[in-house]
Amino acid sequence: MKQQVYMQTYGCQMNERDSEEVLGMLTSQGYEVTQVPDKADLILLNTCSVRENAEDRAYGRMSELSEIKRANPNLVMGMIGCMAKLHQEKIFKQQPYVDLVAGPAELYDLPYLLAELEQKRRKVTKKQKARVMAVGRQFRPVEERPKKHVRTDGVRAFVSIIEGCDKACSYCIVPKTRGQEISRTVEDIVSEVNQLVAEGYKEVTLLGQNVNSYGKRFPDGTGFKGPLGRMQLLENDPESLVDFAQLLRVLQKRTNMPRIRFTTSHPFDANERLFKAIADCPAVCESLHLPVQSGSNTMLRAMKRGYTHEAYLKKIELLRQWVPDVALSTDIIIGYPGETEADFQRTVDLMEAVRYDNAYIFKYSPRPGTDSALKEDDVPTEVKAKRNQLLLALHDRIILEKLQAMVGSEQDVLIEGPARKPNQLFARTRGSFGVILEESDPALIGQFARVKITRTAQHSLFGTRIVDA
C-alpha cells in the first residue's frame, strides 16, 4: 500500500498554493493524499505566522495530532511553512513529536529531508530521537521547482506569479519569512494557465503578496526595477513594459481562461495602467482586493504603508472611473500601537466612504522580528475587541444593504460546486458574491450561467438560472 500523506494548511492563499505544490511533489514520488490523519504515514502542517491566531491554532492542532503518534511511532510529523521558519528551535524544544521542520524555501527539498529522516531513524532505536530541521536556505528559482500540483477543486486554481515581498510594513513578518520579490516569467505563467484551460479549469487566481510589483525582478536579474512611472516615461511602446497590467493583457490574449482574478494589490502600486487593463480584458473579473489597513494617516505613516487616507480614496475614485462596478475588498488592522479613538474613527469613515464588498478585519498582534513589535502593544484587548465589533457591525450593515440592492438583478456566475445543503449548488458572481442556486444536477458544476437574484437570507444570495428560450 502506498504511503499516505495528510496535510493541513493555515493562513493565506499563498500557503494553500504551496500545499498544492508539496502534495503534487509527494504524490509524484508515490505518496497518496488522505483526509484522515489516523491513516497517515506523514502528517504535515503548513503554518502561517502573519497573525498570532494562526500560530496558536497550528500548535494546538499539532498537540492534538500527537496522540496518533503515540499509537504509531513510525508516523512522521512535520511543521512546515512560515512559522516553521521563524520558530525552528522553539518547535524542536517544545514539540517533541515534531520530526521535521522546513521553511517556505525548503519545501522543495522535502523528499530529501524525508529520506534523511528515514536514514537517521534506521540508526537509532528510539525513532523519536531522529529529527531533521531544514531552515535557512534561499528560495529556489520558481523555474526549477516541480510543476505538478494536487488541486482539489477542478474549477478554480491558484497560480503563483510572484514570490516574496520588498515592502517593509512595520507590523508584517512576510518579508522575513518569504524573502525578496521574484517574478515568475511570462512564458511560464502562460504555459501553466494554458495547461489549466486544457484540464478544464474555468477560473484562475494569480497570487503574490503584492502582484502589482510583478515584473520588477525576474529570476535572470532583468525587470523594470525602479518606480513604474519613471519607466513609463522612458517607454513609448506600452507593450514593451512587462508589468502586472501587461501580464493581464498577455493572459487575455494568449490563453482562453474564462475568468481571471488576482490578489493581493498594494494600494501604493495599484495604478491606472492596471485599472485600464481590468477594464479592457473581458476575462479579468471586476474585483480588487486593496488592503487599506487603517483610515488614519498617523497609523498609515507608522505602518509605513506609503499612502494617505486621501490618496487611497483618490485611487478608488480613479479605479471606479475605469471599472464602474468594481467589487472592492480590504484588510484592516484594529488596535495598532498608539491607535486612538480618533484614529479608529478615520477607519470607520473610510469604510463608510468606500462601502467595501468584503473586509477582513484583524486585531493587531505583535509579531516578533517586525519593527512594530518593538513598540508597546498599548491598545487594551477590550478596546481592540470593541473596535473590532463596531467595525464588523458597520460592515455587516453595508453588506446587507448591498445584497438587498442586488435582489432582482441579473448576474453572470460560475457554478463552483455543491452548496452546504443538499439539492443546492454554489456559484459566484464576477464581483465574487456567492449565490445559492436551487439546482442539484452535478453536471452544472464548472458551467457559467446567467442568473436572476431572487432573495437574500442570512448573508447569502439566492438565484435562479435564466434558461434561454
Ligand code: 5AD
Ligand atoms: N497583526 C494583525 N494583522 C496583521 N496582518 C499582517 N500582520 C499583522 C499583525 N501583526 C494582516 C494585514 C494583512 C493580512 C494578510 O494580515 O491586514 O493585509
Ligand code: SF4
Ligand atoms: Fe506584509 Fe506589507 Fe508585504 Fe503585504 S505589502 S506582505 S503587509 S510587508
